[in-house]
Amino acid sequence: MRSRSWVAWAFMAPVLLVMAVIVFYPLAVGVFQTFTNIDSTNQGTRFKPPTWEFVGLQNYLDILTGESTKFYPVLIWTVIWTVVNVFFHYTLGLLLALALNQKFRGRTTYRMVLLLPWAVPAYITAISWLFIFNGEYGLLNNILGVFGIPSVAWLSTWPWYYIMPIIVNVWLGIPFMMVVLLGGLQSIPGDLYEAAQMDGASPTQSFWNITLPQLKSVSTTVILLGCIWTFNIFVVIFFITGGGPGGKTEILVTYTYSGFTLGQYAIAATYGVLIFSLLLVFSSVYRRMARES
Amino acid sequence: MKRHLRLAGLVASVAIVAAACSSGGASTAPSGAASVPPSTAPSGGGAELAYKGEITFWNTQRDIENVELQKQVQAWQTLHPGITVKTDLVPFDGADKKYTDAANAGTAPDMMRADIGWTPTFADAGMLLDLTSYFPADFQKAFLPAPMGTAIYKGGMYGVPQVTDALGLQCNKTLLTAAGLTAAPTSWDELVSAGTKVTDIAAKKYGFYMNGDSYWSQSFIWGWGGTLFTVNDQGKITNIGVNSPESVNGWTYLKEKVLGTVAPATWDFKTSYDNMNAGFKAGTTMCIMQGPWQVADILKGAAFTDPTNLVIAPIPVGVNGKTGSPVGGHNWVVSVDVGKNADKAAAVASFLTFMTAPEQQAVLAKSLGLLPTNIAAYAIPDVASDPLINQWNAVLAAATNRSGVPGSSGIYDSFTKNFQSMIIGDLTPQAALDATANTWQTTVFKNQMAQ
Numbered sequence: 091m092r093s094r095s096w097v098a099w100a101f102m103a104p105v106l107l108v109m110a111v112i113v114f115y116p117l118a119v120g121v122f123q124t125f126t127n128i129d130s131t132n133q134g135t136r137f138k139p140p141t142w143e144f145v146g147l148q149n150y151l152d153i154l155t156g157e158s159t160k161f162y163p164v165l166i167w168t169v170i171w172t173v174v175n176v177f178f179h180y181t182l183g184l185l186l187a188l189a190l191n192q193k194f195r196g197r198t199t200y201r202m203v204l205l206l207p208w209a210v211p212a213y214i215t216a217i218s219w220l221f222i223f224n225g226e227y228g229l230l231n232n233i234l235g236v237f238g239i240p241s242v243a244w245l246s247t248w249p250w251y252y253i254m255p256i257i258v259n260v261w262l263g264i265p266f267m268m269v270v271l272l273g274g275l276q277s278i279p280g281d282l283y284e285a286a287q288m289d290g291a292s293p294t295q296s297f298w299n300i301t302l303p304q305l306k307s308v309s310t311t312v313i314l315l316g317c318i319w320t321f322n323i324f325v326v327i328f329f330i331t332g333g334g335p336g337g338k339t340e341i342l343v344t345y346t347y348s349g350f351t352l353g354q355y356a357i358a359a360t361y362g363v364l365i366f367s368l369l370l371v372f373s374s375v376y377r378r379m380a381r382e383s
Numbered sequence: 384m385k386r387h388l389r390l391a392g393l394v395a396s397v398a399i400v401a402a403a404c405s406s407g408g409a410s411t412a413p414s415g416a417a418s419v420p421p422s423t424a425p426s427g428g429g430a431e432l433a434y435k436g437e438i439t440f441w442n443t444q445r446d447i448e449n450v451e452l453q454k455q456v457q458a459w460q461t462l463h464p465g466i467t468v469k470t471d472l473v474p475f476d477g478a479d480k481k482y483t484d485a486a487n488a489g490t491a492p493d494m495m496r497a498d499i500g501w502t503p504t505f506a507d508a509g510m511l512l513d514l515t516s517y518f519p520a521d522f523q524k525a526f527l528p529a530p531m532g533t534a535i536y537k538g539g540m541y542g543v544p545q546v547t548d549a550l551g552l553q554c555n556k557t558l559l560t561a562a563g564l565t566a567a568p569t570s571w572d573e574l575v576s577a578g579t580k581v582t583d584i585a586a587k588k589y590g591f592y593m594n595g596d597s598y599w600s601q602s603f604i605w606g607w608g609g610t611l612f613t614v615n616d617q618g619k620i621t622n623i624g625v626n627s628p629e630s631v632n633g634w635t636y637l638k639e640k641v642l643g644t645v646a647p648a649t650w651d652f653k654t655s656y657d658n659m660n661a662g663f664k665a666g667t668t669m670c671i672m673q674g675p676w677q678v679a680d681i682l683k684g685a686a687f688t689d690p691t692n693l694v695i696a697p698i699p700v701g702v703n704g705k706t707g708s709p710v711g712g713h714n715w716v717v718s719v720d721v722g723k724n725a726d727k728a729a730a731v732a733s734f735l736t737f738m739t740a741p742e743q744q745a746v747l748a749k750s751l752g753l754l755p756t757n758i759a760a761y762a763i764p765d766v767a768s769d770p771l772i773n774q775w776n777a778v779l780a781a782a783t784n785r786s787g788v789p790g791s792s793g794i795y796d797s798f799t800k801n802f803q804s805m806i807i808g809d810l811t812p813q814a815a816l817d818a819t820a821n822t823w824q825t826t827v828f829k830n831q832m833a834q
Contacts, residue, residue: 131790131830135487137509137719225651226587226658240585243650246595246807334652335595336804351480352793354826 117366123359124149130353142356149360159357160337160345161364168321168341171256176316178260180309183267188301190268191275201272208265216329219258223330246335255330255339259323267312274308275301310380317376318369432733434726435465439492441482443475443713447679451750459737466730479504479792486510491718493731496545499533499712500792503618506541507789512717513539517732526739529779530756533787534714537618542714543735544756546747548674549708549782550602551775554694555686558669562590567670567696571606571636574670574699578645581669589668590645592659593637595652595806597798598709599672600634602698605707605783607633611794612823618788619833623823625798626816633701634805634812642806645669652803672698674711675775678752695774697781708782712756715739748772754779790827797822 127145134140153161190201207215222229225243235241244250278301286296302309322343327333333340333348340348342365350358442449449472456468471492473481479501485491486505497505505511518540523531526544534542552574554567562581568574578590593599604611609630613622624630642648651658660677662668664684673681678693687693698708715735721728737743744755745763754775755761766772798819805815824832 130483131508135508136489137487220654223651224654224658225647226654227661241587243647245651245653246649246803248807330653332653334800334803335807336802336809337800338804338809348796351477352796352826 120359120362123356124363126356128356128359130355133355145356149356150364153357153360153364160340164340164342164345167252167339171341172317172320174256175259175263175320176313178256179263179267179316179320180313182260183264184271184305186264186268187271187275190272204268205265207262208269212262212323212325213329215262216258216326219254219261220330223254245331251331251335251339255326258330259320259326262326263316263320267316270308270312271305274305278304310376314373314376317372321369322365432463432466432726432730434724434730436467436727438466438468438494438727438731438734440468440470441473441478441492441495442470443473443478443496443498446472448676448747448751448753451747455738455743455746459734462737463730463733468734483508483510486718489720491720493718493721493727494735495716495718496713497542497716498792499530499710499714499787502534502542502714502716503536503787504789504792505716506536506539510719511541512719512722512728513541514543514717514732514735515540517728518543518736522736525758526756527758529710529782529784530712530714532784533712534716536787542716543739545713545715545739546676546753547710547712547756547779548676548754549710549775549778550599550672550674550698551708551778552670552696552698553663553673553678553681554670554696555663555666555668556692556694557666557686559694562669567694568699569696571641571699571701575640575645578669582645584643584647587662587667589647589662591641591670592662592668593642593646593650593655594659594672595650595655595799595803597795597802600637600798600802601709601783602672602707603633603637603701604630605633605709606698606701606705607636607707608701608703608705609633612828614788615833617833618831620788620828620831621833623820623828625823626813626820630816631812633707634802634816636701638805638812649807652806675752675754678771679750682752691770693771695771695778697778706781708778710779710782710784788828788831790831793827794823797827 125144125146126142127148128140128142132141134142153159156162186204190197190204223244225231225241225245228244230244231241242250244254282300282304283296286300291299321341323341324343324347327339327341327344328347331339333344337345342361346358346361346365349361442452444452449470453470456470460467475498478495479498482491482495482497482501482505486508491510502511523535523540527547530544530547534540534544552567558581559565559567559577562577564573564577568577574591580590582588582590601611604625607629609627609632610624612620612624615621659668659671660673660681663671663673664681664686666684666686678695681687681693682690697706700706715738717728717731717735721731739757741755741757741759741763744753744757744760745766747753748755748760748766749769752771752775754772755766760766761772761776801810801815801819804810804818805812810818
C-alpha cells in the first residue's frame with residue numbers, strides 16, 4: 091500500500107513539476123495581483139520603479155458590487171452561452187454518434203468528414219464564418235436575397251448577435267462530443283441489447299434504459315469538459331463579434347482580456363480568479379452530483 | 384486508498400480548471416536599469432558613419448506601403464554600406480502593447496513607426512530616446528507644426544513625424560452628379576438631402592456609409608461644437624467634455640437624420656471598415672469618411688478607373704459651421720537604449736533625416752497618396768501639381784488636432800463600445816456619452832485628472 095503510493099507520486103512528479111512552473115506559479119502571481127492596484131502605468135519597469143499598492147479586497151468589492159464594471163451582465167450571458175452550447179454539442183454529438191455507430195457503407199469517410207471542423211484551427215473556422223455572416227456582402231445575405239428577403243446586419247441586430255456565435259461554436263464543438271460518445275457507444279457490450287431484444291424492448295426503450303445509463307460515465311466527463319471549455323472559449327467570440335456590438339456578447343474571458351489589453355492588470359487578474367473560482371465550485375458540485383446520482 | 388483517489392481527483396480538476404484559466408499574468412519585472420542620458424553626439428550629415436551592423440525597425444504599415452518604403456531603405460543602405468535596416472512588419476492593432484512589453488523586457492527594436500497617440504504614452508513611460516540633441520537646431524522648423532507637435536513631450540522631441548493624415552470626405556463624382564451636386568457637400572444637411580436621391584437601402588445603394596468606430600464618430604462631436612477632453616499645460620485633464628450637450632446633439636443628428644436615411648440604420652461593425660471601402664470602390668456608395676492612407680487602395684476600385692472620379696473634401700460642417708476631422712499620423716520613434724551607443728544613435732539620426740527629407744516624402748506622396756510632414760515636400764513639383772494632395776491640403780487646414788496626453792489612445796475602447804450601443808438603440812446618445820465620460824474619468828485618466 092505505502093510503497094505503491096510512493097510509485098504513483100514518483101510517476102506524477104515530472105508532471106507536477108511542469109505544472110508548478112507553468113500553471114501554479116502564474117496562478118499564485120495572479121492571485122497576489124488581485125489584492126493590488128497594479129496596472130500598466132505603475133507596474134514598475136526597468137524605466138520606472140513600481141508604485142502600485144495593496145488595496146485589499148477592493149477589486150473584488152468593485153467587481154461584485156457592479157461598481158464601474160459589467161460583471162453581472164457578462165456573467166449571465168456567459169452562463170447562457172455555456173448552457174446553450176453544451177446542450178447542442180451533447181445532443182447533436184450524440185445523434186451523430188448513434189448514426190455512425192450503425193454499420194453502413196462509407197462509414198469511415200463520414201467519420202473523417204465529420205471530424206474536419208475539429209481538425210481546422212478554430213480561428214480559421216471563425217474567420218470563414220465571418221465571410222458568411224458579413225452584413226453587406228456575406229454569403230447568407232446573398233442567398234436570402236435570392237428569395238427576396240432583405241439583408242440583415244447579423245452581428246449588430248438583436249437577437250442575431252447572440253445566435254450567430256452560438257452557431258459557430260456548436261459547429262466547432264460537435265466533433266469532439268461525437269468522437270468521445272462514439273467511443274463510449276462502442277464499449278457498450280452487445281449482449282445487453284440482445285437481452286433487451288429478447289425481453290421485447292423497443293429501440294427507444296433500449297436507448298433510454300441501456301445506451302444512456304451505459305454512457306453515463308463518459309457523458310459526465312465530456313459535459314464537464316465541455317462546460318469548462320465553452321465557458322472559456324476565446325477565439326469564437328473574439329473573431330466573430332469581437333465582444334460587440336457595444337460589448338453585449340462579451341463573455342468573461344474576452345472581457346478579462348480587454349481589461350488586460352487596456353493595462354488594468356489587477357482588475358483582469360481579479361476576473362481571472364473569479365472565473366477560476368466559479369469553475370472550481372461548478373466542477374466540485376457537478377462531480378459530487380454525478381457521483382451521488 | 385479511496386482518500387488518495389479523491390485527492391488525486393481534486394488535484395486533477397484543479398489542474399484542468401487552472402490550465403484553462405491561466406491565460407497569462409501581467410509581466411512584473413522591476414529591474415533597476417537606470418536610463419543613461421543621451422551623450423550629445425552631432426549627427427553625421429553626409430559623412431561616413433562609424434556604426435556598422437544592424438538597425439532594427441518595427442513597421443506598422445500595410446504591405447502596399449511597406450513595399451515603397453523598402454525602396455527608400457535600400458537607397459539609404461547603398462549610401463551607407465555596412466549598415467542594414469532590418470524591418471519587421473507588425474500589425475498596427477495591438478502594436479503599442481507589443482512594443483511596451485518588448486521595451487520593458489529590453490528587447491524593443493531600435494526604431495518603430497508609432498501612432499501619434501502612442502508617442503506621449505511611450506515617452507512618459509521612459510521608453511523613448513529624446514532626439515533633440517541628435518538633429519540640427521532648426522530641424523523641427525522644417526516640419527508642419529501640427530504633426531511635429533505630436534512628437535514633442537514635456538519639451539523633448541521623442542519622434543520625427545513620418546506621415547500626417549486627417550479624415551476627409553471622399554466622394555464619387557458620378558454619384559454626386561446623379562444626386563444633383565456639382566461638388567462635395569459642405570454640410571451634413573446638404574449631404575443628407577442630396578444623398579437620399581441616390582440611396583436605396585434595400586438595394587445596398589447608399590448616399591453615405593459609416594465606420595462603426597468611435598474615431599469616425601468624432602466628426603459628429605466636433606462638428607457640433609463638442610470636445611472630448613481638455614488638457615492643461617501640465618498634461619493633466621481639467622475637464623471631460625465628451626458628454627456635453629453639443630456632443631449629444633451631434634450623435635443625435637447622426638442617429639436620427641443620417642442613419643436609416645442615406646446610410647443603413649445599423650450595420651456590421653466587425654467588418655464595417657472593409658465593407659465601407661468595398662461599397663465605395665464598387666460605386667454603390669456616394670460618400671465615405673476616409674483618410675489618405677486608403678486612397679491608393681480606393682483608386683484600384685471599379686468606380687475609380689478614372690481617378691478624377693474621386694473627390695476629396697473637408698468633412699461636412701455640423702450645425703454651427705464647424706468641420707470636425709481628427710488629425711492622425713505616425714512618428715518614427717527611437718528606443719531609449721539606442722542612446723547608449725553614440726555611433727548607432729548617429730546612424731539612426733542619419734537614417735531618419737534621409738527618410739523624412741522632402742524628396743523621399745514626395746515619392747511616397749506620389750506613389751501612395753501619403754501626406755508629407757516636411758513642409759518643403761509640398762513645394763516639390765510632383766506633389767504641388769498632384770490634384771489629390773491639393774484636395775487633402777484643404778482637409779488638413781480644417782482638421783482638428785487631438786490632445787496628446789499619455790494614455791489618451793486608451794479612450795477609444797469604451798468610446799467605441801458606447802457608440803455601437805447607441806447605434807443599435809441600446810443607449811440614448813446622452814446615456815452612451817455619459818457612460819464614456821464616466822469610464823474615462825474612473826479608468827483611462829484615473830491618475831491624470833487635475834485636482
